[in-house]
Amino acid sequence: MSARSYLSSALSSSLRPRCQSGRKVNCDLRISSSFGPNQPAIFISWKSIPTRNYASPANEKRSVRASSQPVQKSDPTTSTTTTTTTTPSSTSEVNAPLSTLPVKLDVPAPAASDATPIDQFKRYIALGRAYYSFYKTGLKNVYHNYKASIPLRRSLGLPTYLPTSYPPATQTSSSQDDKTPSFFSAARGLGFTRADIQLVRRAAYDVRRMIPFTLILLICGETTPFIVLALGNAVTPATCRVPRQVEKEREAKLKRKNAAIAAHQAAVQGSMAPVAVGSKEELAILVDQYADVGFANTASAEEVLRACAVFGLAKTHTRPSALVPVVYRPRLRRWVQYLELDDRLIKQGGGVKAMSADEVRIAVEERGGVGAGGDGRNDWKAEMEERKWLEKWFERRRVD
Known part of the structure; x- marks a missing residue:
């Protein structure tokens, strides 16, 4: 070579x-x-x-x-772990983004009966870390949800950084027209769906609780679940509520509702017979009276308190009557306006059949139907009962 x-x-x-x-x-x-x-x-x-x-x-x-990058109107995906935030977007017109709901809580398996003290201690440490990760993910979703709702709030004329809900408070009194302001026409004119309005409402609700809950999480750390169970939902965003806390609050709502309905029956009909949960009698009281804007404007102070207890707007129906004109009547009036808006948006988005199981349960409980699916059940039978109850609500409500 x-x-x-x-x-x-x-x-x-x-x-x-x-x-x-x-x-x-x-x-x-x-x-x-x-x-x-x-x-x-x-x-x-x-x-x-x-x-x-x-x-x-x-x-x-x-x-x-x-x-x-999130794509407009793309399917949100929720990870089964508690360390991944979700994209606040939804392809459905009637279902709110999944990021407004709590993520799945993955807890370690119970320790065996013959586990050593060291193994039990390790499990408690892992349990505390799982809760801490769950809460941290929930707070991240609160931030992303509110950030995503800011353009919607501006379009609706709501303050950008003051977490007020939609529809806004009105000055309607008993001497004025009983008709609710057409919030639905305003939302429809902007092209908004129920998913958009629910994102605005839930993001504002969670942000109002974000600061106190964050302080509790920073101070208490892995012992936060015990503090939260004692304080309840007053300081806990909806995205940070563990299943046990949700069930505990549902049981309390059912007790308050039953007590308020029983007081209504005794005062109006003089009957002490309990009204069955989910019955036609109960539905008639909820739709024809408590969910009517005219009732909210003209009902007695005692009836307003009972309606607030049924809808979860008051801890008990035995609050002082002096608080009704300044607190509970405006609160009930605004809630009734919201229910009217939500009913129309649900019908516009495809009705009850287009709603997910979680959204059906939330809608039923917002309308005073807590317990319609049974006591603490989360199976498909409970979902069917709740869907039937909501269908009956719309049949009696006669939404245009």
Whole structure:
């Protein structure tokens, strides 16, 4: 083999790794032969070397970021772990984004009966970490939900950074027209759906509880679940409520509702017979009286308190009557306006059949139907009962 051939072979071998790595160099390599003054120089152009178009690390990172951006009206996905936030978007017109609901709480399995004290201690540590991660994820969702609701709040004329809910408070009194302001026409004119309005309402509700709950989480750390169960929903965002807390609050709502309905029956009909949960008699009281704006404007103070207890707007129906004109009557009036708006948005979005199981339960409980699906059941039978109850509500409500 001649020296020139040997040099050419060596250069080709040294340049092959560069070609395979995908690097592109826009210059020519000039190597002069030293075998003699009359020998021609060797010219190797890197442009002529075939290369493959590999994505650089910078391009790869850029493409990942672009693909991870939320797409308008895309399906939100909730991770089964408690360390991933959800995108506050929904393809459904009637179902709120999944980020407004609590994520799944993954707790360690119970310790065996023969577990050592060290193993039990480790499980408690893992349990505390699971709750802490659950709460942290819930707070992240609160932040992202409110951030996503800011453009909607501006369109609705609500304060951007003052977490008020929609519909806003009105100055309607008993001497004025009983008709509710057409919040539905305003929302429909803007092209808003129930999913949009629910995002605005739930984000504002959670933000009002975010600061005190965050302080509790920072101070108490892994013991936060015990503090939260004692304080209840007053300081806990909806995205941070564990299943036991939700069930405990549902039981309390059912007791308050039964007591208020019993007081109504005794005062109006003089009957002490209890009204069955989910019955036609109970539905008639809820739809024809408590959910009517005229009732909210003209009912007695005692009846207003009973209606507030049924809808979860008061802890008990035995509050002082002096608070009704300044607190509970405006609160009931605003709630009735919200129910009218929500009813129309549900019908516009496809009705009860288009709603998810979680949204059906929330809608039933907001209308005073807590307990319609049974005592603490979460199976498909409970869902069917709640759907039937909500269908009956719309049949009696006669939403336009």
